[in-house]
Amino acid sequence: MDNEMKDELRALRSEVAMLNGHRFLRLHNSVWRLLLFNFARGLAFGLGTVLGASLLLSLLVWSLAQIEFLPIIGEWAAEIARLMAENR
Numbered sequence: 001m002d003n004e005m006k007d008e009l010r011a012l013r014s015e016v017a018m019l020n021g022h023r024f025l026r027l028h029n030s031v032w033r034l035l036l037f038n039f040a041r042g043l044a045f046g047l048g049t050v051l052g053a054s055l056l057l058s059l060l061v062w063s064l065a066q067i068e069f070l071p072i073i074g075e076w077a078a079e080i081a082r083l084m085a086e087n088r
Helices: 003-020 023-028 030-067 071-088
Strands: none
Touching: 023 030, 030 071
């Protein structure tokens, strides 16, 4: 082999060694580690979804409760706000 080919092969070996040490590949080498990682990821996603939806819904109900000039929506939102205040 000529020197250029040897240099390319040496560089390729170096890149493959670096990729094998990467966290993503180490994570996928173990089934249990992959399952634990995906479980934790699912828990974080679920918690974020619930907290985000709760925040958005409470802001929506609060803003609807502030609307007094629309009789139907204002009364409905005021009733929801009253029920939420009673449950605290």
